[in-house]
Amino acid sequence: MVSRRLSALIAVVVLSMVLITSAGPSFAEKPTVLKPCVQCHQPEKDVVRGTLVSVTEKFKTINVQVGQKLVWIIAYGDDLKISGADKLSTIPRDKEIGVRFTGDEKKPYAVSLTVKPPAKVAPEKLVSLEDMVKFAAEGPEKGNYLLVDSRPKARYLEGHIPGAVSQPNDKFDELKDAVLPSEKDKLVIFYCGGVT
Secondary structure, eight states: OHHHHHHHHHHHHHHHHHHHHHHOOOSSSSOOBOGGGGGTOOOBTTEEEEEEEEEETTTTEEEEEEETTEEEEEEOOTTOEEESSSSGGGSOTTOEEEEEEESOTTSOEEEEEEEOOOOOOOGGGOOOHHHHHHHHHHOHHHHTEEEEEOSOHHHHHHOOOTTOEEOOGGGHHHHHHHHSOSOTTSEEEEEOSSOO
16 A cells, blocks of 8 residues: 555656656746757746747736746736837747746746847748749759758648658757758758748
């Protein structure tokens, strides 16, 4: 009887640790940084970095996803400073944001919100729609290219450009050796869900 209880307690503790550490590092008890954001940002004790789930104007809250099933609910007021957008209502759902807050994780209050700016890519590194249509008509073998879908795996499974392979952005380091070609003369074309 005692060993069953001990086994159950150990299982609950291990499961809790797995769930907490799967979202990303944190100074708080619950994670503050979405896993893909860790590529560029270190955790800070007063900043939550993730994707916008929603803004509730009635209750004045910002909901930020930082893990698969973990959302921070952060109160805000008229004093909220926003950079990268004109107002909260113009920020699209799933957009990467950072929210600096006061208080603690039980009652965070947003003092500033930063919207991730679009990536800047040199024009010569971009593939035009017309060029992509030509590549797709030739196919990867004849065109000597690899087309990589860097969206989350679920989006890839919903639908993707024919011939594309899945390499989600947050799994880049983990999958790069298996997915990316060893031939250095092969053109590698990445696409995602939009400008980020």
